[in-house]
């Protein structure tokens with residue numbers, strides 16, 4: 510099975526390449542800039558067709574949440590028009606598309622975890638552009654999975670885990686918001702789930718599984734709790750440590766507003782695909798230990 514993935518150096522595409530290396534019969538081909546540039550949607554079809562996909566994974570996106578407030582046109586071109594072109598290319602090539610989306614499509618006002626049928630209502634440009642992308646994907650290709658994930662981190666690219674380790678090496682105290690709740694998700698777990706779902710989707714001639722799914726790490730926390738777990742783990746491995754101080758969201762402190770609750774229920778994905786993400790604490794430890802000692806190890810804190 511040839512999984513053709515958009516983007517080259519992103520967290521999910523890199524994780525997919527690594528996960529697929531260990532799975533016989535699954536090959537990942539990463540297609541990105543300059544050949545495939547979502548900011549130039551006319552490049553999309555030719556670049557994807559040349560890679561001869563069995564399934565297309567749409568993982569590339571404009572992910573700079575604050576910067577998107579200053580560049581809404583670019584964010585929408587990449588995340589909505591570009592994503593739609595990727596799904597359209599898949600349809601023309603007669604293959605399914607697995608498109609990654611985000612918890613930031615929700616406004617955060619719900620009390621519990623969001624399910625797929627809950628109303629969306631993004632509170633920032635990034636979330637709005639990703640929601641427009643979901644609609645474009647669904648309209649362009651009936652054979653689609655839209656996987657909304659959240660708070661992605663990994664040994665690759667830029668992410669909150671790496672930021673916390675860097676800040677801890679520079680100072681003694683880190684102030685982190687404690688009133689935004691969600692599900693930290695390892696991109697390596699996302700990759701594992703995508704490979705699993707892709708195999709099932711390929712045999713799904715009736716497209717019965719198509720639709721929107723939530724797919725996030727098990728358990729929940731807020732950014733402060735996430736930071737504390739990252740740094741407690743780091744300390745256990747002899748890595749950098751800093752004290753984490755809880756702060757409240759100050760909407761003026763960041764360019765983009767963020768949802769206070771974007772917890773996702775992944776029960777539908779588990780029911781249909783028989784796959785559940787590990788607990789976020791366990792996957793976080795695996796990534797922190799890889800970053801610090803080059804090996805996946807879990808410790809008792």
Ligand SMILES: NC(=O)C1=CN([C@@H]2O[C@H](COP(=O)(O)OP(=O)(O)OC[C@H]3O[C@@H](n4cnc5c(N)ncnc54)[C@H](OP(=O)(O)O)[C@@H]3O)[C@@H](O)[C@H]2O)C=CC1
Pocket residue numbers: 515516517518519520521522541542545546547548549567568569570571572587609610611612639657658659660661662666667696
């Ligand atoms: N990061 C997160 O916390 C979350 C991410 N998601 C979604 O998951 C998906 C994967 O995210 P993640 O791997 O973390 O992303 P990253 O931020 O790690 O990487 C972004 C990827 O998009 C590519 N990209 C950006 N602009 C363009 C463009 N104009 N043309 C082609 N490629 C482009 C980058 O290309 P290059 O390789 O050239 O740098 C890179 O591969 C995205 O759809 C994102 O919206 C959902 C929830 C949480």
Ligand SMILES: Cc1cn([C@H]2C[C@H](O)[C@@H](COP(=O)(O)OP(=O)(O)O[C@H]3O[C@@H](C)C(=O)[C@@H](O)[C@H]3O)O2)c(=O)[nH]c1=O
Pocket residue numbers: 572573574575611612613658659660661668669672676683684685686689732763767
């Ligand atoms: C670095 C830092 C962040 N924060 C806050 C800002 C923000 O509210 C929260 C997380 O910071 P980030 O910059 O990682 O957040 P952000 O870029 O909003 O992360 C989001 O990225 C996009 C792509 C998604 O799809 C989302 O699921 C989510 O992962 O922590 C602190 O309070 N203190 C700090 O020192």
Ligand SMILES: [Mg+2]
Pocket residue numbers: 529530531532533534535536
């Ligand atoms: Mg292989």
